């Protein structure tokens with residue numbers, strides 16, 4: 299079907315989409331394994347400890363996913379400087395007047411559910427951008443506290459870079475406690491994030507959901 | 522007042538110890554501060570040639586468990602030589618002198634050995650209401666600690682009270698109790714946390730200063746690396762059970778009898794830096810985990826506030842003692858999902874018309 303009123307725009311470049319889904323996999327793994335580290339399953343077994351290593355494996359998965367997560371995050375920051383205009387870091391920090399205005403508009407659409415003229419943004423809307431900025435801060439927090447804890451069990455260079463957080467927060471216990479609490483931010487973010495994507499797809503019909511797979515969005519032509 | 526101080530060896534000989542006892546003692550010390558075998562000669566030399574180290578030991582807001590631990594080090598000579606009046610110029614608990622005499626001894630030492638004496642502090646220092654909550658000889662702990670720190674070569678903060686405030690500074694901290702490093706600055710402070718610290722560790726720190734004339738290497742939190750660089754968890758003999766995921770679920774269950782890991786009943790081993798797993802207690806007889814009790818993290822800052830002890834993570838501040846981060850997280854998650862469901866329903870009610878119009882519009886065009 300050809301519709302003259304709609305035009306296709308290539309919004310999410312391949313690296314952005316790749317980042318998004320790798321991040322998805324890493325975070326799902328980190329949440330599941332992290333939760334299990336906090337409340338391991340009760341296993342009744344009469345076998346000797348030396349025959350199994352499941353908790354060790356869970357932790358290993360957590361740490362492996364953590365490295366993927368961290369470098370993927372660094373890559374995204376880099377892409378915020380070299381990627382296309384939709385990936386640009388300026389989308390995430392509202393500074394211009396239009397951005398603040400759009401935040402209000404989005405709140406109207408999402409929460410008050412009143413109709414406003416079609417949203418202007420093609421990439422992230424300004425509110426989504428700001429929310430993603432907060433999640434980037436959460437990524438940073440989780441990486442710093444995670445590697446801070448990891449520095450106790452590793453001599454390698456990267457975790458040692460974050461060892462300072464432990465005395466700053468008053469000890470490993472506090473770091474662990476906050477690292478654990480922050481997991482819930484990720485879970486709740488994920489629930490709301492997925493819902494809002496579906497919601498905007500539904501009310502705007504621009505194909506937001508599939509845009510993170512194929513990269514294209516469908517925008518009304520302004521004439 | 523300038524008589525020559527006897528060396529440790531001289532003192533020991535005087536007290537009837539043989540050369541063999543002396544060498545054995547030195548080897549033991551060397552082993553404790555983690556020296557290789559060639560280091561023994563260094564210790565022997567130090568003990569033979571160096572005059573005794575002038576030491577003053579203060580007791581502020583504390584329970585004396587540090588002193589108790591120290592006099593129970595596995596080697597009796599430590600207590601005898603280092604702690605006996607021979608080396609200690611002032612310590613409220615153990616000195617024979619009292620009242621005016623004791624205060625005079627303190628002042629003499631502080632004058633005579635200005636810049637040379639080592640100051641040992643047991644207990645925290647109250648700071649609220651001008652520090653009236655701990656007074657000795659009519660002066661506040663705050664006053665005393667400041668004066669004594671002036672002329673000290675180094676300060677050793679014994680135990681968790683002096684290193685991080687321990688129970689006195691736990692919430693709500695009515696006396697404004699503070700650890701030494703928060704009231705003194707500009708002096709090297711060695712923290713030897715633990716409630717109490719292991720006696721051998723305490724001896725090891727003193728011997729290190731004695732032998733090398735400088736303070737031991739410290740970590741980021743000011744604790745001697747030799748004893749506090751590893752977590753209890755890293756040297757725990759139950760660790761294979763942890764890695765295998767074999768956990769005690771409740772005290773005295775079948776798993777507890779099998780000696781599984783105590784992680785799920787609140788073991789703080791993974792977040793606690795101490796030498797318990799290696800040195801153990803009471804001449805290496807045992808340590809809490811070996812006796813079936815999870816580590817409570819007594820050498821870590823705020824361990825009293827990080828309770829309850831028998832729970833993996835602390836209860837969530839402000840939500841009551843039973844609340845863990847997970848319980849609150851699940852509740853928040855449920856609220857979120859409910860909110861979304863409500864939102865989805867209103868969306869369909871309010872936007873149905875709009876979307877229906879769009880669909881019709883499109884279909885018409887498609888049909889043209």
Ligand code: HEM
Nearest residue numbers: 325328329332333335336364440441444445447448478481
């Ligand atoms: C989305 C990101 C992440 C989430 C949701 C997450 C979640 C968790 C949770 C819930 C725990 C259990 C805490 C407890 O109750 O004991 C944990 C432990 C831990 N996490 Fe993460 N984490 C994340 C990222 C990271 C990263 C980037 C690192 C970096 C190395 C990391 C390293 C650790 C470490 C070292 C532990 C302690 C494990 C242990 O000692 O057994 N985490 N994590």
Ligand code: SF4
Nearest residue numbers: 754757782783788790
């Ligand atoms: S008992 Fe405690 S210190 Fe030992 S392995 Fe288990 S969690 Fe670690």
